[in-house]
Amino acid sequence: MVLYLRSGGKLRDKLQPDVDHYTRRVEVESGQTIREILGVLGIDEGFVAFAFAEGKFRRLDYRPHEEEVVTLQPPVSGG
Amino acid sequence: MDGFGGTTLRINLATGEIKRTPTDPAFAREWMGARGFVSKLLYDEVPRDADPLGPDNIFIVAPGVMTGSFSPVGSKIGFGCISPATNGHADSSMGGHLGPELKYAGYDLIVLEKIAPEAQYLYIDNDTVELRSADKYWGMGSIDLEKRMKDDLGEDFQIATIGPAGENGIVFSCITHDFGRQAGRCGVGAVMGSKRIKAIAVRGTKSLPAHDLDAMTKLTCDIIERTKTHPNMAPWQKYGTAFFVGWSNERGCFPTKNFQKTYHEDWKKIDGERLVEECLVTHKACFGCWMNCGKYSRARIPGKPDTYVEGPEYETIALVGGSCAFTNIHHVAYANYLLDNLGMDTMSGGSTIAFAMECYQRGIITKDDLEGNELRWGNIDDFEHFLRMIAARRGIGDVFARGTKGAAESLGQDTIAFASQAKGMEFSGYDTRWYPAQLLSYCTSDIGAHHNRSWTITTDIELGRENYKGKAPVVVYLQHIRPLFDTWSCCRLFWGELDVTPEEHVETIRHLTGWDVTLDECFLVSEKIWNLNRAHYLERNGGPGRKHDVAPARHLSEPVPDGPAEGHTVGAENFEAMLDEYYAARGWDRDGNPTREVLDVLGIGFAADDLEKIGLLGKPLPGGIPKVRGQKLKPKAM
Incomplete structure (x- = not known):
């Protein structure tokens, strides 16, 4: 299935966007988790704090649906 | 002006x-x-x-x-x-x-x-x-x-x-x-x-004169437009920093029970998701900010008054919630409120109480010291009673009012080994035993251990957590760029999270002041401040500098007992090798003393004169100092 992953910052460099400045179109097996998809893309999950889809926080065991736009939130320090 | x-x-x-x-x-x-x-x-x-x-x-x-x-x-x-x-x-x-x-x-x-x-x-x-x-x-x-x-x-x-x-x-x-x-x-x-x-x-109701208001307004509006639609903006607005608790646990760097462990088994009970579900009242922003990452919360605990607090942010959840082993987000928020209202830093305050809890666990302090109370992990009543003893400097509270280092020096019994601090300031909310560059960052920081000077958890991941070489120049780079935002006095999050570049900040400063300033010059200012602070520290505390850049024994030699970082520790030899690399990258000698060459390059030769008078000027480096001190990390594309 097709999925759109988005991110900025250093994570953007790893994601290698191809749709627009922040977005990469990927084709993945249906039912895969974000964690599994990151593995397929070769992105260490340590660079992703959590996912954000449909306006909500999602853990990395979230399974996106067809054509879903998923933002990957990089970790930062502080607060 | x-x-x-x-x-x-x-x-x-x-x-x-x-x-x-x-x-x-x-x-x-x-x-x-x-x-x-x-x-x-x-x-x-x-x-x-x-x-x-x-x-x-x-x-x-x-x-x-x-x-x-x-x-x-x-x-x-x-x-x-x-x-x-x-x-x-x-x-x-x-x-x-x-x-x-x-x-x-x-x-x-x-x-x-x-x-x-x-x-x-x-x-x-x-x-x-x-x-x-x-x-x-x-x-x-x-x-x-x-x-x-x-x-x-x-x-x-x-x-x-x-x-x-x-x-x-x-x-x-x-x-x-x-x-x-x-x-x-x-x-x-x-x-x-x-x-x-x-x-x-x-x-204050006056205006602030700007050199080129039109250019500054245009740049600001461009940045606002761009960041409003940045993919990482909405998660920030909705969740703030508390949502990194899960990530930190899964990376094995979440301080738990005074850094005895690096994974809190009940982290889901105190993380950002629980905070938003149970405590969030509203979002809150600083002056001029459209991110509103602050979270205003209400803590509700039976038998105690409802309290309102901004937070808890990640660092508070880590050093109060994790390090004191709380398992209820309301207890963390209430502790946050107590610390705020009594006027204590939640980071060092949380760490100091966690340190006291470990002292109690080990029998170093007892109920006799605690006015008949206990000091159990995760107990909010014990926490509150002891916190008030510290604030009032009652009894043994006076000992812990000096922070973990001061308390350890007073208590003896090798308690300094499990005081997670550098130069007398408590670590931020990241364990370092699988993250050696973060340990180096803490121990070389000009103000004591603080992540705002250099945060390298993802750098350690990028360069390999078991690798010790090549990280020191990155730490130096971060120690220049991150405090630069505290020199300019603007929020760092737009740089780290939303791709507003340092060059854009410098352009803002040019429009605002009319200064012909460059980013390279700003880096030199930040490096100058760092070196002046180092010289000042040595003049106040003696030398050589290396004797102050000391890591707590726990972080050098006590392997993480369980969780994702199980078995890891940095080791004294590796840490000393990192220090060597760090001093070389800074243009300091192997004793950790700044050299005249680097102080002259930075325009603070007067500090070299002062250090020379007390015998703490670094010896000249055989090959001279590096032309540029510090090195930016280039993330690898996958």
């Missing part, structure tokens, strides 16, 4: 004399404000043997060059002094609205000297500057007092306060503003309290 209020205030608290002088344009240009002003003034004016809580320390209030500008985001203000926690340079910043208000009143810098004869507060209403009696406010909690003073003076005053901890000289006392923004670190609240200044109240 474009970009600045134009006036510097110098107030002798002993005599009440208030001097106004025009802010020196050359001084402002060279040091840029906030952290830079603090560094130079402390170096020039404080006797090397001055007691941090005595009359010869000075207390500095310093916004920076970007404070009050709308470009992202000039909300910050710095406070500086010699730290009672580290006996070195202290600067601590906070957001909110106080800094812009002060510049709109016309002031770029306030220096408070000596000690007031009685409790006072500093009242500033544009051109009116007065020291007023604070008798009726003394003893009040920080947050309670801010509300009271707004009732007394008017809602449009911006107010910074200290709590009872600051009055009583607790070395991790903070300054609070905007009901939950803190200049938390280095014990700046204790120094303010030692001056008998309970609060600073400011109203």
